[in-house]
Amino acid sequence: MLCDRDCCRRFCLCYIILLIVLCVCYTIAVLASHVQQKIVIVNANLSRFELTTSPTTSLFFNLSFTMSIHNSLWFDIDAANYQDMEISCYYNTIEFDSIDLGNFGLDVMQTSIVNHSRSGNVTVNLTSNEVDAFKRSSETGYFDIEIWLQGNRMFEDYDGENKPMYMSYPCKLRLQLITSQNSTTQGNFTPVKCH
Ligand SMILES: *[C@@H]1O[C@H](CO)[C@@H](O)[C@H](O)[C@H]1NC(C)=O
Ligand SMILES: *[C@@H]1O[C@H](CO)[C@@H](O)[C@H](O)[C@H]1NC(C)=O
Numbered sequence: 001m002l003c004d005r006d007c008c009r010r011f012c013l014c015y016i017i018l019l020i021v022l023c024v025c026y027t028i029a030v031l032a033s034h035v036q037q038k039i040v041i042v043n044a045n046l047s048r049f050e051l052t053t054s055p056t057t058s059l060f061f062n063l064s065f066t067m068s069i070h071n072s073l074w075f076d077i078d079a080a081n082y083q084d085m086e087i088s089c090y091y092n093t094i095e096f097d098s099i100d101l102g103n104f105g106l107d108v109m110q111t112s113i114v115n116h117s118r119s120g121n122v123t124v125n126l127t128s129n130e131v132d133a134f135k136r137s138s139e140t141g142y143f144d145i146e147i148w149l150q151g152n153r154m155f156e157d158y159d160g161e162n163k164p165m166y167m168s169y170p171c172k173l174r175l176q177l178i179t180s181q182n183s184t185t186q187g188n189f190t191p192v193k194c195h
């Protein structure tokens with residue numbers, strides 16, 4: 001016999017422990033490679049959103065929001081390096097606002113806060129169905145708005161070269177229009193995670 005009963009038991013135990021350790025390492029590696037940053041819309045106020053039809057169809061908006069960008073890696077040696085970062089605001093397929101964030105760096109576990117507030121207008125080209133949908137939203141007072149964070153996070157590969165990794169985070173919001181008759185909704189915004 002190569003191995004008695006006790007020896008076998010010890011061997012099995014070692015084998016199981018090794019498997020568990022490997023599983024845990026694998027899970028951590030998978031999580032770490034996916035959860036590199038956490039994007040959240042912390043607060044948002046939509047105080048104007050309307051269509052005017054003359055002379056052209058235009059969308060008038062007044063939107064403010066706070067976005068938090070959190071670097072969730074905790075083992076990286078270097079700070080995260082973000083490049084060509086941009087925030088775009090969409091209603092339906094209409095991009096009505098965009099913010100150029102340019103390049104910035106974030107240390108491990110560090111958070112960057114973007115406060116944005118703008119009122120403006122864009123010329124839009126809507127089908128009659130889309131105009132009807134807009135009217136229905138105006139009646140209920142709720143609009144589905146998407147805020148996208150897009151850009152590149154730079155990674156150093158095995159050759160020590162910097163490679164961009166494209167990232168894109170949609171934040172899907174359902175915002176209640178704040179009117180002078182109804183400002184009670186301000187302040188009870190539930191933060192929205194973007195993924
Ligand atoms: C946009 O809305 C904010 C309140 O949410 C208000 O303070 C600001 O005056 C508005 N801006 C314009 C140009 O209407
Ligand atoms: C939205 O309005 C509330 C109440 O006026 C204010 O506390 C909050 O800071 C505003 N949020 C943004 C992102 O402007």
Ligand SMILES: *[C@@H]1O[C@H](CO)[C@@H](O)[C@H](O)[C@H]1NC(C)=O
Binds near residue numbers: 066113
């Ligand atoms: C963004 O707004 C929040 C709350 O309104 C404020 O506490 C914070 O200091 C602002 N941050 C920047 C970078 O302006």
Ligand SMILES: *[C@@H]1O[C@H](CO)[C@@H](O)[C@H](O)[C@H]1NC(C)=O
Binds near residue numbers: 120121
């Ligand atoms: C629409 O926005 C433009 C700037 O993009 C501005 O010059 C113009 O005055 C705005 N129109 C109205 C009616 O506010």
Ligand SMILES: *[C@@H]1O[C@H](CO)[C@@H](O)[C@H](O)[C@H]1NC(C)=O
Binds near residue numbers: 125126
């Ligand atoms: C508006 O949309 C229609 C159909 O989708 C298209 O035929 C037309 O050229 C568009 N007009 C403009 C100014 O983009």
Ligand SMILES: *[C@@H]1O[C@H](CO)[C@@H](O)[C@H](O)[C@H]1NC(C)=O
Binds near residue numbers: 176181182184185
């Ligand atoms: C104001 O908002 C509250 C909460 O969403 C809603 O119950 C109420 O009907 C609204 N009032 C008006 C006048 O729109």
